[in-house]
Amino acid sequence: QVQLVESGGGLVQAGGSLRLSCVASRTIASINAAGWYRQAPGRQRELVAAISTSGSTNYADAVKGRFTIFRDNAANTVYLQMNSLKFEDTAVYYCNADIQIIRYSRSTHNYWGQGTQVTVSS
16 A cells, blocks of 8 residues: 655744645555645644646635645655745645556545644744
């Protein structure tokens, strides 16, 4: 099986930037659709950014213009670039991806990263 390993979280001041990474733990055929979610204490989990197999992207209104999701297919890595961070962006961020593990297989499997804490000070 594949694990998605997240990194890049931390403590930043408002207005700062972070880049989150999500990498597959072993060689796979491809990452198809992928997304980043976040959950703050006492709040529901929300989708903040998604990228399709074709490369089209979608963003939550709260992060449009500030966050960018992209990936490096050769490295089996999905990124979330976060700029102009606000206090309300504070949350645990989780990556999620549909992964085709075996080449020439039609099936995909969905995986979650372990989560990484992003804290923005006001």
